[in-house]
Amino acid sequence: MTADPSSGAAHDALAGSLKRTEIQRAPLSVAGREIVQVRTEIPPGVESGWHIHPGEEVGYIVAGTVEMRIAGRPTLLLQAGDGFLIPPRVPHNARDLGPGVGEMLSTYLVEVGQPLAAFTEPPDSASR
Template identity: 70%
Template structure:
């Protein structure tokens, strides 16, 4: 019988202590200088991520809950389970779970290799 696969612990990021984030997978992209990172994020009711950016595209999908997504220069989106979203590289945005339960989203990032995945804005 084979040993169960052990997933390495997620590296800490700027959201540590605010949101629960689990890195699902990470690997090289076919785009030179880019990597693909997939993250499951759980946002408690009433909690916001805070305004932040990523060094590449974020392609996301709401798995559970209702999340408002404020994206600089656009109208705020209200996203429900089953909705997708796209955040361009470097564009500030802020996600907030509006309840009634914990929001869950799966995000895939195509980002510059070696850069922090998240940069919180003051």
Template identity: 70%
Template sequence: MTSPDSRDDLAGTLKRIELQRAASSIPDREIVQVLTEIPAGVQSGWHQHPGEEVGFIVAGTVRIEVQAQPTLTLHAGDGFLIPPGTPHNATDLGPETGRMLSTYIVEPGKPLAMFTKP
């Protein structure tokens, strides 16, 4: 287990623990798996990733807003997919801390998450 990636804008806003990082069989991509904790009432801020995010809500209730898509309210056990480069925002609706397990299939050498406008 490694510490949060310093090339990740969200690491300063939310508790993010990088669990693993490895080269992908997909050319010019790497796979990064992260556990994110969002305290009740806190939002990630609008951001995007340089590749897909395949996620799963481990605990809590999280609202995910994705540009040009309907807003999702997800509960423990629900999965989600964010397309590459798509602005999105996650908010923990409480009352407990939301925990998300996300696997990113991203371009190596780019920040894992970058703040953006909706």
């Protein structure tokens, strides 16, 4: 993921469907890892698309209602004040259920030099 310093906008595989703003990025105390914090806004009815991250995602719902589908786990219905954890390279998909914009704050503990997010195929169990 790269950021445009003039706008604070995050640019990666998910940037086309979501508004993502990188808040901070710094080396982690674990060699080869960095910490990246991102604020994501998901318009009503929009899905992130199935994707993975090269490290853990520790998230918190700031506003709205978000359906979080994580491969191999039951679907989560998250509302403002709820947190979530996603293991490295586990496919997942977030969808804002509306009526307003879903907002989340995610902190990633990821491998240096890897894209923050990459689209992937949905798991077999994810078909609607």
